[in-house]
Amino acid sequence: MIIPDEPEGEPTKRQWMGYWSMIVQQTQNAFNDKAAQFILIPLGGAVGFSVESWAGLMIALPFVLFAPLAGWMSDRYSKKNVILGAAVAQVGILALICLAVFLKNLPLGLVGFFLLAVQSAFFSPAKIGINKELVGSKHLGFAAGVQQMTAMLAILAGQVVAGWWYDYRYRALGSVSEIAWQAAFLPLLILACCSVPAVFMALAIPRVSAHGGAKLSAKLLVSHFKDVRELWVDRGLRQASLGVAYFWGFASFINLWSVKVAKSLTDGGEGFGTLSSMFMASASLGMALGFGYASWLLRKKIELGWVPLAGLAMTVTALVLAFLTPGGWPFLVCLGMLAFFSALFLSPLNAWMQDRYPANKRGELQAAVNLQDCFAGISAVIAIEIMIRVAAAVGLTELEGYRGQMLAVALSCGLMTWFIVRLLPADMIRLVCLAIVKTLYRIKFSGTERLPAHGGALILPNHVSYADAFFISAVSERQVRFVMDETFMASRLIRLSARLFGTLSIRRDQPLEAIRKTIEALEAGHLVVLFPEGQLTRTGGLCELERGFELIARKAKVPVFPLWVDGSWGSIFSYERGRFFRKTPYRIPYGLSIAVGEEIHNRKLTCELVQQAMMKTSGEAIANRFSGKGTAETFNGYQLTQLEALPRGCVIRMLEEDRQQLGIDAVLISFASQTGGKFISESAFSAEDGAIWVGGEALRKRLASADFSRKTVRFFDFGSSALIPVRLEGLVHLPCLSVAGKIVSMSLPHPPKPSERSPFQAGYKAGSRGKLLPGWYLEDGKLYPGGLSLPPGMEIDSESFLVSVDFLLDVHTDPEAEIGAAQ
Incomplete structure (x- = not known):
């Protein structure tokens, strides 16, 4: 059975089983890749061949050479088949590396190292592109976060196990170069055997649609810039992809920087594998926890506001790390925190791009993103080598050089954060404000499943406080736009907030223009919130409804829903006690109950009909507050x-x-x-x-x-x-x-x-x-x-x-x- 491009509604059990099978397969794939690499790197040091920088280049180079072909394959053929082919290829490549170590032929081993990276280049667009086809947009933030988290945990386990295992055998067998080959052979052989089950996990993934496309040609192999140009046509994808590329450049820098620091502390001899694994383990564990936390944060919707906040945290953490002595617990904890925040930086961008890709271009565009990521990784390798030579030329010690490199990382994080804040001010401010709202208020909600997942809809809530917009935004999985009277724009802060949040500003003396702007927003597919009372209540009860929404609903032909915010009366933002603000809250957190009522199907909307629907929804909101508990007197009181x-x-x-x-x-x-x-x-x-x-x-x-x-x-x-x-x-x-x-x-x-x-x-x-x-x-x-x-x-x-x-x-x-x- 072939499943469609995206599940309609909730994914089926078969689709979820396929997703988790893919997660298990990619986790094992990542573990095998990283374990093999972290056996070959200390092996090279033991036999007198420094491969750290070469390893970084070889990991990135296949994505540069084969990105267009990898993307083309993921779009032309079913992604399930591409994933299966990658699993089979890994078994063969690990067998080749075992042969190279058995023959004591490091160049052949590095060929295998390079081929593992080639296999990853073809695997990446398929495993990322299949997420939306298996779980859909609603669960994409969660799915992408879990995918990144499990991959990082596998990388962590691979680094720790491989480094410790190799060092243990190396010391046990005699710690000489001839023994180094024997120390590496058995772990690699076991890895090759353990890669076989990944093939069966790939078989459990359901076959998804193949989108076809152009036939294979020589032009395809050099279509890098065409793919990137197509990626950049979409302004949002261009900006997000640059943020993702920055992350991978940053991750490559931190990876290589950690290995360089470990080599400096051990002179590349005994303990090098263990110490470098320890450093990498700290970073990988932090990153895995960051991806796991991000999957929880993004479980309901993709929230880009986390990106600039994470960038700010990365900047501060990198500054602290620059002044810590390498090797101690403070250093390891800070390194882990830096990686944690970097994962939180990447996850929303990654999920947002996957959701935005056209169905027939997911593999191609993801390959273009991978290409940019690799250029960023190569640039990071070149940058760290240049910094090392500059530090040596000016007479800095190795420790001073490493601190200077981390200060440069902090500076780059700060500049990137500043750039993103300018791009996403509304997302960041909304996230911060909603975090404050959720701290001060405990919000129960019901009926939100009635709102459409896509397309325009008109929401008509009661209007009790200045914070109602934040309360409604806090429970909506989709971003909402509010209609605001221009008379409220006297405050510079309100004008700035309205502009940042895409508020529809209207004028009462130009009702037709106000109606036209609202209809256009609805027809563009937005959730539009219009307060039909046109003013804040100063009694707590419902005020008289104004009639503008009647024409809007008839012309826009979109679903109309009543909404009631219960408990807002009595908050510090309401007029309770005869004034807005300037009063002490009754309690923190303060309880709210928000209900979305049934769709108002009568297309001949009247104020009377909407008033009745809103009052009915108020009953649902209060009933949900009590959830069947308490007496009738408690409810009425x-x-x-x-x-x-x-x-x-x-x-x-x-x-x-x-x-x-x-x-x-x-x-x-x-x-x-x-x-x-x-x-x-x-x-x-x-x-x-x-x-x-x-x-x-x-x-x-x-x-x-x-x-x-x-x-x-x-x-x-x-x-x-x-x-x-x-x-x-x-x-x-x-x-x-x-x-x-x-x-x-x-x-x-x-x-x-x-x-x-x-x-x-x-x-x-x-x-x-x-x-x-x-x-x-x-x-x-x-x-x-x-x-x-x-x-x-x-x-x-x-x-x-x-x-x-x-x-x-x-x-x-x-x-x-x-x-x-x-x-």
Whole structure:
């Protein structure tokens, strides 16, 4: 069976089995390669032939000579067949090296060394290119990280085992040049035998599509610059490939530098193999851990923001390493950390490029990347040799020379980081900001699987705080673009952030232009977030929705999803406590629950339809917060915290008569418990300044005889006569509604304006029982969750107030006039 270019949806078990078979095969391949190399290098030193620098060139040269042919093979034929051929070739090459050592013929052994590198040149584009075909884009960051991690662990094991094994046999047999051949032969023979199982692992990989292409010709063998030119046509691939090339130049430099330092410390004699293996083991282990950590970081999406951060860490670590004495534990740890950060530098770039390659060009473009990598590796070898000669010419000691070389590495890391920061400022800033958000907040999310993996979609969330954009970005596997009113651009910091994050800036006085820009972004395949309220809520409840999204949804013809950020009210970025910012967080980390609602399928979108969908999604978000735990009173008590009606930590007073009649005392007690407040049951009413009373008919009767002189009392009225105002000086009468012992809606004082230009937001209005609490929604005349029945004539208006149509008709009151008077 031939599998397609990329899995549709989740990979099958067969595809995952093929991926892991490839990982096992490439791991064994890498172990055999590196073990053979680290036996031949000390063997050359023992028999009087220095091969370290030659080895670096021979490893890189095949990628220069055969890169176009290797890429052509991976695209023209099934990558499974190329991988299988590479496994068979390794068995034969290791057998050749064994023969060379048996004959004591080092030049023939170096031919085998070179052929191992040739085999790797053909293996590389096939094993990298097959990743996406086996696991798809979603898991590509994870797959690429695991591939790099296991390869580095194999290299580490090969270096350590080979160096130790050779030195052990060399000392045991007599430590003379003639014995060196015997010390190398047995390990190499065992390696050759152990390479046979890799052939069977390659057979377990499913056969993927062959993309065909041009026939083999002489021109193909010299098409290096054509391939690189094609790679460079795509600006993103060009920049990413240069970053990858820098990594391999850096890795080659560190590799050779470590071997040179080990040779200097041992004079190339006994212990050279062990010490060089120890240095290389430290670097390889650090790199393997870095790749493993990167695969975890990139398990959900490829995040390029890690690249400049890793580059900065590489710069600092290289500076520290330059001043450490080689050989001690601090040196080994620092060398490992340098390699760790370098792996974190490479992984996002590598995964991003693999995802961007066209399906029929993966092998060819990867071969072009390998070619650049090899030139970078060769340049690193040349650079270190030049530095050694310059250091000797100016009279520096070997240790001073090695420190100078590492300082040069630190400088190059710093320059590369500066260059990448200029290219990826948004990615880095977003990553840092999201890291801060995830530290300060514990975010639970649900329904994100409803968002499409590809293509445009319009997301309509509630808008509670200035940090909502970061909260939404934190849970989206895809990058999202936000629509922002240009009036918010007065701040230079906001203007810079908007430009970096690709924000769609619009002007309210040019609505058609704003709609056009948003539609273009949706048609280009972006996830666009539009806050339909057009302003931040200052009550915690949903504000009136503006109508612009209706035309956008109809014209763009993309899926539309409601989204609710629960818990944002109460964070330091919300208007809770009457101000944005400048307040102490209640706790760190602070809990949030974000839900993506069901797609709104009705193409005739209306504000009423979206309002209902958003409120329904608020119920999903709060339900996910509790995950089935807690009582109904706990759930309802929490809902009260998401509206600026009852202040957190307040003292709530209630008459015993109202407590028995209304049956909402358990909810109020739960609210007080959750917010650090207090619930007091009273036998009589007392008008204390700032007091908060919850009640109904019993409290209304007591108010007439109360003394409110120079006192302000809030009365949250849940009684049957709540819509009839109680006009007493010093009393703030706030109609509310409870149904079956559950609090449904609450009025609150009008929230203050942050500035003169801020729009007015109502906390109450005539004929209303208050704003519907987040977590409740109306459907077919019933209140959910629970399917509760509202009093006759109640409906939700455009500002999320529960209004009584009958009452408004009876008293002939204009709600807007009431609001205007309140202002």
